Amino acid sequence: MNRLSINPDYCKGCLICVDACPGKAIGASDRVNPKGYTLPAERDMQQCNGCKLCEIVCPDFAIAVEIEEEKS
Amino acid sequence: MTRHPMLKYLKEKGPAGPRMPTIMCPGCGAGQVLNYTLHAVDEIIHNDGTRKEDFVFISGVGCSARLTSHYLNFDSGWTIHGRSLPIATGALLANPSLKIVVFTGDGDAMAIGGNHFIHTCRRNLDVTILCINNGLYGMTGGQVAPTTPTGTATATTPYGNMEEAFDLCKMAETSGASYVARWTTAHPRQTIKSIKKGIGKKGTAFIEILSQCPIHMKTPPVEMLRDFKANTVSINKSRGHGEDKILIGEFCHMERPEWTEKYQKILEQFD
Amino acid sequence: MAGPSEKNLLKPGVYYLQGNQACAEGAITAGCRVYAGYPITPASEIMEHAALRLPQVGGRFIQMEDEISSASVLLGASWAGAKAMTATSSPGFSLMQEVISFAIMTETPLVIVDVQRPGPGQGYITTSQEDVMQARWGHHGEGSIIALSPASVQEMFDFTIEAFNLAEQWRTPVLVMAEETVAHMREPLTIPPQDQIKVVNRKKPQDLGISPEEFLPYGHAMVPPMANWGEGYNVNHVSLVHHEDGNVTxxxxxxxxxxxSRIQQKIEGNTDHIARVETRFLEGCRHLVICYGSVSRTAVEAVMEARQERGIDLAFLRLVTLWPFPEKKLREIVRDVDTVFVPEMNLGMMKHPITEALRDRCNRIVPIPTLGALHSPEMILSKIYEELK
Known part of the structure; x- marks a missing residue:
């Protein structure tokens, strides 16, 4: 499965990544960073197709997708 | 932890301490445009042999300008309000092989820098202009801009904006830019593709990116991005329909001799 | 940037040129390879000559849409490694103040020539020294500049070269405060052999063995080494208050x-190295004329005549450099005089720093102001005779 990496120091909780995700793999979490911003989190990574839109649309370079190596 | 792939192009910290997170407000479109730009630049560096040190990023003043400030791990200049294009002109005259990308805003490009914008397009200087149009002055507190829609209330139009908004793309095209396109922050892949084309174009490339200012428009960023999708129509699909919508797409993509190329002919007379 | 194309430089010899043309030739000799400008009387011949000559030596000329953009071009050109210049006249000089301020803060070497004309407003198109205070104090904020005051066609050539050298040495904007008088004057110009002309280039981190990883764009020295764009040093030029590493947060x-303070002190603290004065008959003199620019041409005649015709013990002092103001030097060489005459083509501007410098070194300071035309020797003499009778 692909994994998400969220940098709580850079994230400002805009949740653009959540809205951009075509598969609803990401969701808003109940985690809040020290500045009070709501962090996104993995919701259902089965739905992640690896398009990396979340990574591309993030204004703060705070989310990254780790694509699972294909098993040969 | 996997790091964002574009962080390799940013100065996260230096001897004087950390430089990130960026100064941009939560959900600001400017950060998205930086992300799109770095994706385009990354593809160019990997695919066509352009060196990282050939890129120069220049900005003026305003929210858009903060993209260069001190984050970019490239040659860059965070310069004077409205003057980023003449400064880009100077760099190009000194070294025409530089790939110059200018970040500007609607106020920076078309109000204080309007005259320079027109003449840069007219000269068809080899510069890629990325105009982050949020329809107001964000940095100074949400005042009216030349691009603010008629009727909008802002900090300096408390009774509603009575003036007409500029169409930046029409201005760029009429003035002579070789490549002109408009997208929004809700069109990431199109924007990245367009920025790549713009940087590859020998001549002035003008790309307007409609962008959200969630703070001054008092609207959540996600809602503004949805509105961008709902309120725009591709120039290829419009065909007279949806004229109440904002046209997006490539308006102009032509070959015209570029300024330094023409000057080269003069230089060759004295070789 | 291609190096200077030696073959199309002016050959050593004596030429008969206009001051404005000599200025453009001086720039080319100093290595100027980008020129941007906007026409204005009485400075236009500088850009016309630059338009003709720059491509001949591998440089590029551009006529911009205004003076603001002309000065702005110099910033980008300088950062990308070129020596760059613009020239204008007083109203255009007003428009360039923002760039001067920005260039001070970003420590950008560039040269601006102001062929002064009378103001305020459109004023007139003749000669003037009315921008000498604007040169120093016109820009917003703190920081210092260097300003030279040429008095001949030869000096329009020599001082323009010196201006580039000072700009490169001190990483600062340098102003050549010319006047219409010298700009439109024609007289012989001697071009020395190229190897006798001193040309200074900026210190680069590469020269000092500083790698891109170690490089601090505003650090390392009182005058920081400067990497050009395109060399892999990832230079961010910023004018917001910044740390040595360019961090603004x-x-x-x-x-x-x-x-x-460093940006101020690299100039003001080195006034002794930068500023020059010229003197005649100064040793033990009783009275003194202090002047600068083309006024020194008629003032020196007046001094000679007052000495010869009336035996007045009168000396001559010319400020070659207006800014940084050579206060210390002035106080060293002027010990105890009675009257100091200050003829200027304004209503009394450099009179102020002169008064401050000589506050306890003279009995009185007598300005000899005029506007729009050079003082005749008689005009200066009549004031001297009137005051000293």
């Missing part, structure tokens, strides 16, 4: 005071 007042 960690604002604190100590950094603010330290960085701006």
């Amino acid at each position: 960690k604002y604190n007042r100590d950094i603010h005071l330290d960085s701006v």
Whole structure:
């Protein structure tokens, strides 16, 4: 499965990544960073197709997708 | 932890301490445009042999300008309000092989820098202009801009904006830019593709990116991005329909001799 | 940037040129390879000559849409490694103040020539020294500049070269405060052999063995080494208050005071190295004429005549450099005089720093102001005779 990496120091909780995700793999979490911003989190990574839109649309370079190596 | 792939192009910290997170407000479109730009630049560096040190990023003043400030791990200049294009002109005259990308805003490009914008397009200087149009002055507190829609209330139009908004793309095209396109922050892949084309174009490339200012428009960023999708129509699909919508797409993509190329002919007379 | 194309430089010899043309030739000799400008009387011949000559030596000329953009071009050109110049006249000089301020803070070497004409407003198109205070104090904020005051066609050539050298040496904007008188004057110009002309180039981190990883764009020295764009040093030029590494987020007042004081002190603290004066008959003199620019041409005649015709013990002092103001030098060489005459083509501007410098070294300071035309020797003499009778 692909994994998400969220940098709580850079994230400002805009949740653009959540809205951009075509598969609803990401969701808003109940985690809040020290500045009070709501962090996104993995919701259902089965739905992640690896398009990396979340990574591309993030204004703060705070989310990254780790694509699972294909098993040969 | 996997790091964002574009962080390799940013100065996260230096001897004087950390430089990130960026100064941009939560959900600001400017950060998205930086992300799109770095994706385009990354593809160019990997695919066509352009060196990282050939890129120069220049900005003026305003929210858009903060993209260069001190984050970019490239040659860059965070310069004077409205003057980023003449400064880009100077760099190009000194070294025409530089790939110059200018970040500007609607106020920076078309109000204080309007005259320079027109003449840069007219000269068809080899510069890629990325105009982050949020329809107001964000940095100074949400005042009216030349691009603010008629009727909008802002900090300096408390009774509603009575003036007409500029169409930046029409201005760029009429003035002579070789490549002109408009997208929004809700069109990431199109924007990245367009920025790549713009940087590859020998001549002035003008790309307007409609962008959200969630703070001054008092609207959540996600809602503004949805509105961008709902309120725009591709120039290829419009065909007279949806004229109440904002046209997006490539308006102009032509070959015209570029300024330094023409000057080269003069230089060759004295070789 | 291609190096200077030696073959199309003016050959050594004596030429008969206009001051404005000599200025453009001086720039080319100094290595100027980008020129941007906007036409204005009485400075236009500089850009016309640059338009003709720059491509001949591998440089590029551009006529911009106004003076603001003309000065702005110099910033980008300088950062990309070129020596760059613009020339204008007083109203255009007003428009360039923002760039001067920005260039001070970003420590950008560039040269601006102001062929002064009378103001305020459109004023007139003749000669003037009315911008000498604007040169120093016109830009917003702290920081210092260097300003030279040429008095002949030869000096329009020589001082323009010196202006580039000073700009490169001190990483600062340098102003050539010319006047219409010398700009439109025609007289012989001697071009020395190229190897006898001193040309200074900026110090680069590469020269000092500083790698891109170690490089601090505003650090390392009183005058920081400067990497050009395109060389892999990832230089961010910023004019917000910044740390040595260019970081702008960690604002604190100590950094603010330290960085701006350094920018000020690299010029003011080196006044003795930068500023020049010329003197005649100064040793033990009783009275003194202090002047600068083309006024020194008629003032020296007046001094000679007053000495010869009336036996007045009158000396001559010319400020070659207007800014940084050579206060210390002035106080060293002027010990105890009675009257100091200050003829200027304004209503009394450099009179102020002169008064401050000589506050306890003379009994009185007598300005000899005029506007729009050079003082005749008689005009200066009549004032001297009137005051000393």
